[in-house]
Amino acid sequence: MNAQIRKLGIALIALFVLLFAQLNNLQLRQASKLRDDPRNTRAIVVDFSRERGRILAADGTVLADSVPTDDALKRLRRYTDGPLYSGVTGYFSFNYGTDGAERTFNSQLAGKDATIASLADLLSADPKVNDVTLTIDPKVQKAASEALAGRRGAVVALDPRSGAILALVSAPTFDPNPLAAHDLNAVKTAWNGYQADKSNPLLPRAYRERYPPGSTFKVVTVAASLSSAPELISKAYPSLRDLDLRGTTKNLPNFGGSTCGGTAPELLRVSCNTGFGQMGLDLGAQKLRDRATAFGFGEKAPIDLPAAASSRFPSLDDLKTQPQLAFTAIGQLDVAATPLQMALTAGGIGNGGVVMSPHVLGKITDAAGTVVDQPEQKPWKTALSADQAAALRDMMVGVVERGTARNMAIPGVQVAGKTGTAQTVGSKAHAWIIGFAPASAPTIAVAVIVESQTDNDGQTGGAVAAPIAKRVLQASLGK
Amino acid sequence: MTALPRRRTELGLVLLAGLVTASALTLASLGKVGEPPPGILVFGVAMLVLLGVAHLAVRRLAPNADPVILPVALLLNGIGYVMIARLDQRLAGLQAVWSAIGIAAFIGTLVVVRRVRDLERYRYTFLVVGLGLLLLPLVPGLGRNINGARIWIRVGPIGFQPGELAKIVLALFFASYLVERRELLAERLRLRILLPVLLAWGVSILIMVAEKDLGSSLLFFGLFVGMVWVATNQWLYVAGGATMFAAGATVAYKMFGHVRTRVTIWIDPWADSQNKGYQIVQAMFAFGSGGTLGAGLALGSPQRIPAAATDFIFAAIGEELGLVGTTGVLLAFLLLIGAGLRIAILCQNPFEKLLATGLTLIVGFQTFIIIGGVTRLVPLTGITLPFVSYGGSSIVANYILIALLLRTSDEAKQR
Numbered sequence: 001m002n003a004q005i006r007k008l009g010i011a012l013i014a015l016f017v018l019l020f021a022q023l024n025n026l027q028l029r030q031a032s033k034l035r036d037d038p039r040n041t042r043a044i045v046v047d048f049s050r051e052r053g054r055i056l057a058a059d060g061t062v063l064a065d066s067v068p069t070d071d072a073l074k075r076l077r078r079y080t081d082g083p084l085y086s087g088v089t090g091y092f093s094f095n096y097g098t099d100g101a102e103r104t105f106n107s108q109l110a111g112k113d114a115t116i117a118s119l120a121d122l123l124s125a126d127p128k129v130n131d132v133t134l135t136i137d138p139k140v141q142k143a144a145s146e147a148l149a150g151r152r153g154a155v156v157a158l159d160p161r162s163g164a165i166l167a168l169v170s171a172p173t174f175d176p177n178p179l180a181a182h183d184l185n186a187v188k189t190a191w192n193g194y195q196a197d198k199s200n201p202l203l204p205r206a207y208r209e210r211y212p213p214g215s216t217f218k219v220v221t222v223a224a225s226l227s228s229a230p231e232l233i234s235k236a237y238p239s240l241r242d243l244d245l246r247g248t249t250k251n252l253p254n255f256g257g258s259t260c261g262g263t264a265p266e267l268l269r270v271s272c273n274t275g276f277g278q279m280g281l282d283l284g285a286q287k288l289r290d291r292a293t294a295f296g297f298g299e300k301a302p303i304d305l306p307a308a309a310s311s312r313f314p315s316l317d318d319l320k321t322q323p324q325l326a327f328t329a330i331g332q333l334d335v336a337a338t339p340l341q342m343a344l345t346a347g348g349i350g351n352g353g354v355v356m357s358p359h360v361l362g363k364i365t366d367a368a369g370t371v372v373d374q375p376e377q378k379p380w381k382t383a384l385s386a387d388q389a390a391a392l393r394d395m396m397v398g399v400v401e402r403g404t405a406r407n408m409a410i411p412g413v414q415v416a417g418k419t420g421t422a423q424t425v426g427s428k429a430h431a432w433i434i435g436f437a438p439a440s441a442p443t444i445a446v447a448v449i450v451e452s453q454t455d456n457d458g459q460t461g462g463a464v465a466a467p468i469a470k471r472v473l474q475a476s477l478g479k
Numbered sequence: 480m481t482a483l484p485r486r487r488t489e490l491g492l493v494l495l496a497g498l499v500t501a502s503a504l505t506l507a508s509l510g511k512v513g514e515p516p517p518g519i520l521v522f523g524v525a526m527l528v529l530l531g532v533a534h535l536a537v538r539r540l541a542p543n544a545d546p547v548i549l550p551v552a553l554l555l556n557g558i559g560y561v562m563i564a565r566l567d568q569r570l571a572g573l574q575a576v577w578s579a580i581g582i583a584a585f586i587g588t589l590v591v592v593r594r595v596r597d598l599e600r601y602r603y604t605f606l607v608v609g610l611g612l613l614l615l616p617l618v619p620g621l622g623r624n625i626n627g628a629r630i631w632i633r634v635g636p637i638g639f640q641p642g643e644l645a646k647i648v649l650a651l652f653f654a655s656y657l658v659e660r661r662e663l664l665a666e667r668l669r670l671r672i673l674l675p676v677l678l679a680w681g682v683s684i685l686i687m688v689a690e691k692d693l694g695s696s697l698l699f700f701g702l703f704v705g706m707v708w709v710a711t712n713q714w715l716y717v718a719g720g721a722t723m724f725a726a727g728a729t730v731a732y733k734m735f736g737h738v739r740t741r742v743t744i745w746i747d748p749w750a751d752s753q754n755k756g757y758q759i760v761q762a763m764f765a766f767g768s769g770g771t772l773g774a775g776l777a778l779g780s781p782q783r784i785p786a787a788a789t790d791f792i793f794a795a796i797g798e799e800l801g802l803v804g805t806t807g808v809l810l811a812f813l814l815l816i817g818a819g820l821r822i823a824i825l826c827q828n829p830f831e832k833l834l835a836t837g838l839t840l841i842v843g844f845q846t847f848i849i850i851g852g853v854t855r856l857v858p859l860t861g862i863t864l865p866f867v868s869y870g871g872s873s874i875v876a877n878y879i880l881i882a883l884l885l886r887t888s889d890e891a892k893q894r
Contacts, residue, residue, distance in 0.1 A: 016813055
């Protein structure tokens with residue numbers, strides 16, 4: 001029987017060789033395919049089961065943390081004041097991925113970047129996670145959100161000296177808590193609800209949506225004159241009701257049919273369309289475009305949040321006709337800016353012409369509270385010289401003290417600002433304001449947009465947006 | 480004494496198996512909660528006592544036996560225990576108790592069976608007992624349907640799968656029957672001689688249909704055909720057996736939904752990945768996610784695979800220990816098979832020779848059926864992975880099985 005037993009042994013070895021071949025097939029050849037199969041949620045579960053660092057506001061307020069649970073995903077992401085901060089924190093969802101700071105700082109929050117200090121760190125399933133402290137100031141954030149009072153729009157406040165974002169509000173907003181829940185059906189329902197909502201609450205308007213900046217853009221037009229055609233600043237523009245433009249029957253009218261004219265400071269105070277339209281024609285496309293680019297138009301602001309939109313300024317080809325150039329000079333037609341870009345524009349003027357790189361990250365700390373990372377404060381753009389910036393600032397102070405932005409005035413503080421009422425479809429208009437304070441050495445710059453007011457009458461930047469900006473400035477300055 | 484070197488080797492290997500188990504358990508706990516398991520010292524001492532007792536029993540009762548089989552079995556038992564502990568603490572406690580009972584049964588077998596060839600004369604007792612055990616779950620009031628298969632009996636609080644013991648008892652019967660009849664069987668085919676083949680076939684089809692236990696059915700029939708062939712060297716039995724089994728399986732496929740389902744999800748588990756194919760798809764993901772080196776003990780998610788602690792424990796090993804770990808387990812089984820067949824070749828008594836072959840074939844074929852099933856090499860038929868899977872009946876039966884092999888080995892060496 002020994003011969004048969006040997007053959008049987010060979011047969012069994014052959015069967016085991018087949019098993020070994022199949023194991024190689026599964027664990028080597030097809031391994032990455034199987035690992036990355038969308039139906040294989042193992043990798044996601046690992047992220048969801050382990051500890052995750054907290055997201056904190058500048059003053060230490062906890063915006064997001066993870067609490068242990070009893071179910072298969074061992075930890076639940078919890079957002080205190082979710083809807084108030086969701087525009088910054090974003091969400092952390094099993095089904096729908098991440099957004100906002102949760103995405104940008106995922107590796108730090110998940111501890112993937114943490115250094116390995118001991119053998120225990122290497123063996124532990126729970127890597128040492130880091131906390132992310134944002135630059136958001138809850139006082140300012142709350143003031144901005146309350147002042148918007150449910151109207152669609154956005155508020156961006158930042159420290160012009162450092163680029164630190166103090167408030168980033170987008171309305172309507174969403175609650176990230178249901179998206180981070182563990183009941184996958186409930187998550188789906190919440191997600192579908194937000195998706196179906198026409199007001200698009202998941203969109204962080206503050207940095208991912210573009211609007212025509214309207215008259216707030218006139219500060220860029222003035223800046224272009226200051227830097228490359230100073231003679232236009234002292235030029236007395238004629239008093240007109242509307243500006244006659246070549247090549248169109250649609251002339252450029254003043255707001256509300258008023259008549260205005262004068263030198264640049266006077267034009268800016270009353271936001272004179274005819275004056276700035278003519279200034280645009282006097283400057284020419286190239287100079288206007290150069291200055292817009294110097295403020296950051298045409299480029300994505302380098303903020304540390306995902307998928308920021310770039311602001312837009314038309315190409316020279318689209319600025320060949322008089323109407324194109326004149327309407328562009330007052331922030332209409334194809335000019336489009338994110339609220340963030342307009343806050344940066346205001347901040348750059350307040351900061352002596354230097355636009356600082358915007359960021360929401362304050363610092364990254366480990367479990368012991370030691371700072372492991374801090375963003376560098378660096379200039380993004382140099383838009384103007386200090387003198388030119390000071391001159392523009394003084395004009396903007398005039399807008400608040402004696403012009404269209406009077407509603408932003410704060411007793412005891414010099415405020416600089418510029419309103420905008422951007423025409424959209426039909427009689428609808430977005431109400432804008434940008435500004436900074438204290439004017440001579442600003443600690444805060446702000447941009448506010450309230451979307452699509454029903455008609456022009458009374459719904460101007462000065463009437464609607466200025467009071468919001470005022471409350472934001474007050475909250476920050478403590479006045 | 481010539482016995483001592485073998486036992487010294489065994490002691491070293493047994494201690495190594497214990498060390499691997501204790502280290503793996505510590506790693507799994509570090510992976511799971513970041514600290515060593517709370518009762519590791521108590522566990523270590525208990526395990527050492529258990530391993531020591533098993534080793535001393537062999538030293539005392541079968542001093543000339545093969546030195547590899549016991550350590551390899553203990554190693555597989557240990558790796559299985561670690562995976563079970565990592566999946567389900569409650570099952571791990573039970574498995575520890577079953578392992579102790581298994582080792583007690585191992586020693587008991589060595590004590591009771593002083594000479595394997597003495598068992599030859601209980602031939603028909605074994606036949607009756609074997610068939611009885613196999614068919615016991617079909618007795619109304621005694622048998623239980625669990626997960627669709629009727630392979631359990633329950634007396635009071637104790638549940639048991641008699642089929643696990645039946646395979647050993649039937650191997651004993653086959654060995655003694657075939658040794659007596661092999662010359663007759665080898666000569667030429669006569670209907671009267673073919674009768675036992677038909678009987679075995681009938682029983683295996685009955686298990687497949689009535690107990691819905693495809694794995695045991697295949698194992699049982701494979702064991703019989705394999706042993707007949709080794710005894711007679713007649714390929715006709717293999718060809719005839721395979722044809723008959725294929726015919727029976729085809730009819731079963733046409734007639735019974737549970738057989739059809741197994742084949743359908745084997746051919747394409749992805750078509751129904753959330754329902755019928757879920758288990759095998761999760762096993763595929765486990766193997767793929769494990770890759771070469773594995774996720775690490777307690778760092779994967781094998782708990783998503785239904786029956787991860789029992790039939791699918793090999794997939795759990797694949798996820799957390801990777802190709803390296805699965806290859807290691809395959810090699811351990813090959814060592815066991817090699818040692819078993821070596822014993823068969825070395826011993827002179829034809830009954831013992833055939834029995835050792837049969838017992839080794841059980842381990843090898845059962846391992847192939849379940850690993851092939853969870854890796855989708857062959858259709859899945861639920862059966863335990865010897866020594867590794869959770870399950871009292873399986874652990875106890877397999878320890879008895881290796882005790883018989885060691886007893887045979889001891890006798891062969893003495894002569």
